[in-house]
Amino acid sequence: MGVVAAAAFVGLVLGVAALVLSLSLLSGFQNHVLARLAEEAPHVLVAPAGRPDFGAAEGAAARLGALPGVLSVTPVVRGRGWITARGQAVPAVLAGREGADGITLDPAQARQLTVLPGEEVTVVSSRTRLSPLGPVPVTASLTVTEVASASTGRKQPEAILPADAARRLFGIPEGGATGFELRLADPGNAPVAAASAREALGGSSTSTTTWQEANRPLLLALRLERVVLFATVFLVVVVAGLNLAATSAVLAATRRGDAAVLTVLGAAPGVLARIFLLAGLILGAAGTLTGLAVGTVVAVALDVTHAIPLPAQLFSLAHVPFKPGVRDLLAVGAFSLLWSFLSSIVPARMASRVDVTEALRAG
Amino acid sequence: MPAEPILAVDSLARGFGDGEARLELFSGLSLSIGAGEAVAIVGPSGCGKSTLLHLLAGLDRPDAGRVLVGGRDWETLAPEPKAKWRGESVGFVFQLHHLLPELTAEENVALPLLLAGEPDARARATARELLARVGLVRQAGALPRILSGGERQRVAIARAVVRRPRLLLCDEPTGSLDAAHAAEVLDLLLGAARERAGALLLVTHDPSVAARCGTVLTLTPRGLLTS
Ligand SMILES: Nc1ncnc2c1ncn2[C@@H]1O[C@H](COP(=O)(O)OP(=O)(O)OP(=O)(O)O)[C@@H](O)[C@H]1O
Ligand SMILES: [Mg+2]
Numbered sequence: 001m002g003v004v005a006a007a008a009f010v011g012l013v014l015g016v017a018a019l020v021l022s023l024s025l026l027s028g029f030q031n032h033v034l035a036r037l038a039e040e041a042p043h044v045l046v047a048p049a050g051r052p053d054f055g056a057a058e059g060a061a062a063r064l065g066a067l068p069g070v071l072s073v074t075p076v077v078r079g080r081g082w083i084t085a086r087g088q089a090v091p092a093v094l095a096g097r098e099g100a101d102g103i104t105l106d107p108a109q110a111r112q113l114t115v116l117p118g119e120e121v122t123v124v125s126s127r128t129r130l131s132p133l134g135p136v137p138v139t140a141s142l143t144v145t146e147v148a149s150a151s152t153g154r155k156q157p158e159a160i161l162p163a164d165a166a167r168r169l170f171g172i173p174e175g176g177a178t179g180f181e182l183r184l185a186d187p188g189n190a191p192v193a194a195a196s197a198r199e200a201l202g203g204s205s206t207s208t209t210t211w212q213e214a215n216r217p218l219l220l221a222l223r224l225e226r227v228v229l230f231a232t233v234f235l236v237v238v239v240a241g242l243n244l245a246a247t248s249a250v251l252a253a254t255r256r257g258d259a260a261v262l263t264v265l266g267a268a269p270g271v272l273a274r275i276f277l278l279a280g281l282i283l284g285a286a287g288t289l290t291g292l293a294v295g296t297v298v299a300v301a302l303d304v305t306h307a308i309p310l311p312a313q314l315f316s317l318a319h320v321p322f323k324p325g326v327r328d329l330l331a332v333g334a335f336s337l338l339w340s341f342l343s344s345i346v347p348a349r350m351a352s353r354v355d356v357t358e359a360l361r362a363g
Numbered sequence: 364m365p366a367e368p369i370l371a372v373d374s375l376a377r378g379f380g381d382g383e384a385r386l387e388l389f390s391g392l393s394l395s396i397g398a399g400e401a402v403a404i405v406g407p408s409g410c411g412k413s414t415l416l417h418l419l420a421g422l423d424r425p426d427a428g429r430v431l432v433g434g435r436d437w438e439t440l441a442p443e444p445k446a447k448w449r450g451e452s453v454g455f456v457f458q459l460h461h462l463l464p465e466l467t468a469e470e471n472v473a474l475p476l477l478l479a480g481e482p483d484a485r486a487r488a489t490a491r492e493l494l495a496r497v498g499l500v501r502q503a504g505a506l507p508r509i510l511s512g513g514e515r516q517r518v519a520i521a522r523a524v525v526r527r528p529r530l531l532l533c534d535e536p537t538g539s540l541d542a543a544h545a546a547e548v549l550d551l552l553l554g555a556a557r558e559r560a561g562a563l564l565l566v567t568h569d570p571s572v573a574a575r576c577g578t579v580l581t582l583t584p585r586g587l588l589t590s
Contacts, residue, residue, distance in 0.1 A: 257461070258463055261461045261463065262474075262478070263422065263446070263449075264420065264422065264449070264455045264461075265450060265455075265474055265475045265478055265522070266446055266447065266449050266450015266451065266475055266478050266479065266526075267446060267450070267478050268442060268443045268445075268446035268447065269442050269443075269446070270443065271446075271478060356417070356422045356423070357414070357417045357422055360413075360417070360457070360461075361413070
């Protein structure tokens with residue numbers, strides 16, 4: 001009996017610990033992705049609604065910068081156009097930013113245009129100006145300074161160019177902007193900051209997009225990933241629970257004599273069932289708690305000792321991160337306990353229906 | 364009006380198996396035991412003595428007939444009240460002590476009280492009292508496996524009488540003991556039955572044990588016969 005119970009115990013410990021470790025690993029990576037997202041993407045994007053641009057951009061920027069929790073306000077001049085080089089043209093979203101030098105292309109754009117950093121491209125706006133030859137599109141010649149992926153979570157690749165060039169291309173007055181990117185002290189607070197930004201700039205004529213809204217598909221995917229992982233690894237706990245049921249059944253069978261004696265002493269079937277249920281539950285609780293402890297300790301140890309290195313060229317992380325979360329631990333513990341309880345019910349009922357005379361005869 | 368018997372058995376029958384292999388142990392067995400009586404049942408091995416005791420304690424169901432303990436018919440009781448009534452009115456002593464191996468002597472004796480819902484401290488106090496009565500004060504904290512056969516049997520007797528049952532059923536209570544210990548254990552059983560104005564029914568192979576009971580009956584296929 002001791003060996004059987006020990007095997008069931010170890011099985012449950014391993015199952016729970018595996019679940020905790022997997023979830024910690026997932027949390028580690030997901031937290032990293034979210035942190036990078038919050039680091040790189042603007043926390044709130046403020047755009048004009050029903051008008052092409054913020055006319056008096058200086059005043060708007062100042063009002064946004066004065067909002068509580070706003071660290072910085074970056075004006076952007078965004079529009080659509082084509083980038084042409086060597087007779088090739090690709091449509092592109094063009095983002096004008098202060099301080100940009102030349103044009104930064106997305107790798108996909110650079111590949112289509114077959115240009116390298118240092119070469120020149122021509123950016124063509126959809127806007128035309130009148131010339132002696134009739135209307136001609138507004139263009140700008142820019143040097144490719146860099147080919148780099150846009151930051152995480154952007155739906156379309158953007159080419160980045162100086163704000164002045166963008167204003168000229170899209171016919172936006174000096175100092176004007178088509179939007180402001182806000183960075184916040186607390187990225188989690190983006191929805192509140194977005195609401196106060198709309199209020200500050202006159203409600204209906206302003207629209208906002210928080211980084212959570214902009215990355216909704218990614219955030220949903222991350223959540224789905226958690227659910228799928230939980231369901232998959234929880235199978236280990238389910239198996240461990242079945243093992244526990246088998247152990248309880250063995251317990252019930254080997255303790256038939258004791259169950260019979262308890263009956264003789266006046267224990268009702270319900271009492272017997274409760275005693276055996278409790279035995280299973282104690283084993284389940286001990287296994288679950290030990291598993292939670294083992295999983296957490298191993299996860300923390302692996303994380304702080306940077307035990308598993310990652311190739312730096314492939315990942316933006318030097319080691320595999322483990323972040324055990326309180327909610328994960330609670331969920332794992334609750335599920336494991338519940339399952340231990342459920343899998344002890346049948347063996348406990350078995351024990352409570354012992355044939356007393358036969359069990360006494362068997363000794 | 365005569366006092367109601369503690370144990371009343373009417374036309375009891377029990378057998379095992381079907382058809383060719385059918386073994387009819389006894390039928391038409393009747394018996395009545397009143398307060399303060401001590402009855403010994405003797406018979407050859409395999410005649411159904413243990414089976415009879417199980418029927419009397421409501422642990423087994425007869426093929427025919429009725430068993431009433433304190434006026435209640437086991438057959439008419441639902442599982443829960445049946446268990447309750449058994450714990451309250453019947454004490455059972457086996458040939459082998461049947462103590463729970465993980466519990467100390469004291470805990471084993473306190474067990475019926477705990478099952479009846481008595482608080483732990485009070486149950487333990489009563490158990491210690493009873494262990495003192497059977498001369499096992501020192502062994503109260505000991506596990507059954509380190510006790511001698513006679514000591515175990517005394518613990519089992521203490522456990523059987525701890526709830527002051529009116530009917531004490533014993534299946535060869537001295538079967539595993541030498542003569543000196545057997546006499547000691549028998550004294551305890553007879554004393555317990557007498558003291559509580561209960562009834563004692565014991566099954567034995569040993570004529571000297573049987574002789575100490577007021578009535579000796581032989582179990583036969585046709586019921587119990589006075590020897
Ligand atoms: N569940 C059962 N199924 C079939 N036969 C049984 C069953 N229980 C008892 N028997 C048979 O009934 C007979 C009587 O058994 P029981 O244990 O009552 O005898 P006993 O008089 O107590 O014998 P002993 O003095 O050796 O203890 C035996 O032959 C036994 O094999
Ligand atoms: Mg027998």
